[in-house]
Amino acid sequence: MTASTGVEGLSDIDELQKQSHPIRGIVALILGVIALIFAIGFAISLGAADISLSTVWTAITQFSPELTTHQIIHDIRLPRVLGAALVGASFAVAGAIMQGMTRNPLADSGLLGLNSGAAFMLAVCFAFFPGMPYMFLILWSFVGAGLGVAIVYGVGSLSKGGLSPMRLVLAGAAVSALLGALGEGIALYYRIGQDLAFWYAGGVSGTMWSHLQILSPWILIAMIGALILSRSITLLSLGEEIAIGLGQRTAVVRVWGMVIVLILAGAAVSVVGAVGFVGLIVPHFTRYIVGHDYRWIISCSLVYGALLVVLADLVARTINPPYETPIGALIALIGVPFFLYLARKGGKEL
Amino acid sequence: MSNNFLTQNQQKVRRKNFLIIATLIVLIVITFVISMNTGVIKLTPWEVISTLFGQGDAQQQLILFQFRLPRIVIGVLVGMGLAMAGAVLQGISKNALADPGILGINAGAGLAVMLYISFFSTTKSAPVYLLPVLAFLGAGITALLIYTLSYKRYEGITPMRLILTGIAVAAGISSAMIVLTLRLTPENYQFVATWLAGSIWGSNWRFVLSLLPWLLILLPFIYSKSRVLNILNLGEITSIGLGASIEKERRWLLAASVGLAGASVSVSGGIGFVGLIAPHLARQLVGANHQFMLPTAALLGGFLVLLADTIGRSILEPSEIPAGIVVAVFGAPYFLYLLARLKE
Numbered sequence: 213m214t215a216s217t218g219v220e221g222l223s224d225i226d227e228l229q230k231q232s233h234p235i236r237g238i239v240a241l242i243l244g245v246i247a248l249i250f251a252i253g254f255a256i257s258l259g260a261a262d263i264s265l266s267t268v269w270t271a272i273t274q275f276s277p278e279l280t281t282h283q284i285i286h287d288i289r290l291p292r293v294l295g296a297a298l299v300g301a302s303f304a305v306a307g308a309i310m311q312g313m314t315r316n317p318l319a320d321s322g323l324l325g326l327n328s329g330a331a332f333m334l335a336v337c338f339a340f341f342p343g344m345p346y347m348f349l350i351l352w353s354f355v356g357a358g359l360g361v362a363i364v365y366g367v368g369s370l371s372k373g374g375l376s377p378m379r380l381v382l383a384g385a386a387v388s389a390l391l392g393a394l395g396e397g398i399a400l401y402y403r404i405g406q407d408l409a410f411w412y413a414g415g416v417s418g419t420m421w422s423h424l425q426i427l428s429p430w431i432l433i434a435m436i437g438a439l440i441l442s443r444s445i446t447l448l449s450l451g452e453e454i455a456i457g458l459g460q461r462t463a464v465v466r467v468w469g470m471v472i473v474l475i476l477a478g479a480a481v482s483v484v485g486a487v488g489f490v491g492l493i494v495p496h497f498t499r500y501i502v503g504h505d506y507r508w509i510i511s512c513s514l515v516y517g518a519l520l521v522v523l524a525d526l527v528a529r530t531i532n533p534p535y536e537t538p539i540g541a542l543i544a545l546i547g548v549p550f551f552l553y554l555a556r557k558g559g560k561e562l
Numbered sequence: 563m564s565n566n567f568l569t570q571n572q573q574k575v576r577r578k579n580f581l582i583i584a585t586l587i588v589l590i591v592i593t594f595v596i597s598m599n600t601g602v603i604k605l606t607p608w609e610v611i612s613t614l615f616g617q618g619d620a621q622q623q624l625i626l627f628q629f630r631l632p633r634i635v636i637g638v639l640v641g642m643g644l645a646m647a648g649a650v651l652q653g654i655s656k657n658a659l660a661d662p663g664i665l666g667i668n669a670g671a672g673l674a675v676m677l678y679i680s681f682f683s684t685t686k687s688a689p690v691y692l693l694p695v696l697a698f699l700g701a702g703i704t705a706l707l708i709y710t711l712s713y714k715r716y717e718g719i720t721p722m723r724l725i726l727t728g729i730a731v732a733a734g735i736s737s738a739m740i741v742l743t744l745r746l747t748p749e750n751y752q753f754v755a756t757w758l759a760g761s762i763w764g765s766n767w768r769f770v771l772s773l774l775p776w777l778l779i780l781l782p783f784i785y786s787k788s789r790v791l792n793i794l795n796l797g798e799i800t801s802i803g804l805g806a807s808i809e810k811e812r813r814w815l816l817a818a819s820v821g822l823a824g825a826s827v828s829v830s831g832g833i834g835f836v837g838l839i840a841p842h843l844a845r846q847l848v849g850a851n852h853q854f855m856l857p858t859a860a861l862l863g864g865f866l867v868l869l870a871d872t873i874g875r876s877i878l879e880p881s882e883i884p885a886g887i888v889v890a891v892f893g894a895p896y897f898l899y900l901l902a903r904l905k906e
Contacts, residue, residue: 390894555726
């Protein structure tokens with residue numbers, strides 16, 4: 213199979229307009245935002261100490277440091293929930309951009325080696341520069357993500373017949389195996405394995421305000437970039453020739469798209485570790501609802517990605533207290549069957 | 563086919579192939595001697611040889627016979643098992659990139675062993691003979707799962723769907739493993755992590771004995787099917803025409819391959835890529851005829867794991883790098899190279 217089977221029959225813009233549903237997009241966006249707000253509220257109020265929603269509200273609007281509940285909300289729950297939302301939005305938007313640019317229904321930062329690249333670099337930092345400030349950690353995370361994706365795409369571009377979905381996924385699996393093995397070797401040698409495992413698996417539990425302060429500008433800028441780029445990505449998703457025919461400078465779009473993906477995936481991995489499948493599931497779901505216009509796909513992915521991870525984190529810490537169930541495992545619970553479904557359909561869905 | 567009918571050219575090829583196989587055996591022996599020398603306590607090659615023939619002192623005998631020799635033997639056996647498993651998988655799926663590691667069969671075996679370790683027993687008292695059986699069960703269930711999930715009525719199993727399904731199943735299994743690792747004590751964690759990374763940890767004759775029966779039964783069985791594998795290579799329609807009952811043969815071979823992978827994983831953890839690399843190199847050396855390809859692949863597999871273990875033990879003395887990591891560092895780039903070269 214070739215990469216072009218994805219959008220058969222979608223050969224021009226008129227077709228695209230038919231397949232785009234702006235009204236559904238607006239409705240989905242509004243419903244998503246409402247659901248996200250509720251999810252965040254519940255996620256803050258539920259936990260080892262149950263706190264009523266009204267207290268949550270007053271803690272946010274009229275914070276008083278003397279109250280324990282307010283302190284729990286302010287110091288632990290709020291940054292955690294916001295971290296989850298940021299991570300989810302980042303993975304999902306990164307996945308949407310990759311799927312659009314590569315026209316590959318299986319593209320996802322986890323499957324393509326970005327996540328494992330970032331995680332590998334973080335293992336290196338943990339081992340050789342313990343106590344490295346978070347600000348630099350996240351920069352290295354970007355570099356690692358870049359490393360992973362560079363190898364995968366390098367292999368793809370050297371291949372006869374280019375990057376088919378299968379080839380991309382296989383290359384991603386091999387790169388993940390390689391970087392995973394290297395990271396594991398380092399972790400075993402320096403005996404930081406379980407620290408790393410906890411950190412990879414522990415999800416967003418350790419998120420602090422200081423992390424968010426460093427992360428959010430990156431993510432915010434990348435998100436704005438993604439929205440600006442979204443129209444061009446729609447054109448790219450129609451195919452290189454069509455995009456060029458419509459006067460687009462595809463190389464520029466690709467470079468910027470890749471930079472945004474690296475920032476988003478790298479930042480998310482630096483918080484939560486190598487969590488896969490968010491970037492695979494969410495864009496498919498939103499595409500199914502809003503059609504093929506990436507302006508809607510990206511903005512809805514942003515909201516629903518955040519919603520997915522906030523909910524996953526809520527389940528992760530309430531399902532088996534006092535233990536935290538790894539977020540990645542929970543999301544894989546949905547992600548693996550979904551991936552299997554896509555594999556069965558032969559990847560004809562984009 | 564009797565020898566009388568072989569053309570001169572075929573005889574030449576045969577001679578070349580035997581030469582290659584002999585060279586591999588020599589290489590294994592050389593690596594064997596080097597590996598016997600590798601470790602914190604140095605022994606000269608002469609001391610190794612004389613100890614092997616019963617001339618060494620008590621300490622030398624202890625080191626060689628109780629620590630190094632079983633480990634080396636296990637390395638070779640594991641390599642052979644994984645390589646044959648990979649060769650069979652590639653043969654029956656007609657997919658050049660099939661490998662028990664990539665398809666998630668190793669992960670399934672690993673999960674079964676890990677479940678046992680984390681729920682029933684500490685590592686020391688775990689009955690070693692049970693581990694290969696457990697690993698086989700884990701590998702078998704995983705293989706069955708992948709087979710069922712990638713099977714489509716009227717279409718059968720396409721190579722692409724098989725591999726994608728394998729990757730997804732492997733992802734699911736590894737997240738189950740992460741959940742389990744977090745419950746372990748730090749000591750157990752270090753053990754499990756080292757094991758998962760593909761370390762030949764069972765440096766003990768008991769593990770040799772628990773592994774050996776599997777190989778002694780399954781390797782000859784697979785070799786006896788080399789003509790079937792050759793026929794399968796010709797493609798579905800030709801092989802039906804030639805009268806091989808494909809589906810049945812395929813299932814037997816798959817079961818044998820799963821058994822080999824499971825038994826190997828139970829003593830060595832997940833050494834990936836051996837099952838991929840060894841058959842490929844073998845095909846380049848001796849051609850696609852399974853009669854030569856299978857033994858060559860097995861020898862190459864044994865050689866690769868032995869070499870990787872020796873490198874892993876000596877590169878950062880006194881600590882070790884698991885053989886699986888060394889193999890992955892060389893194997894993954896080779897896989898990528900194959901991937902880039904392969905036409906779909």
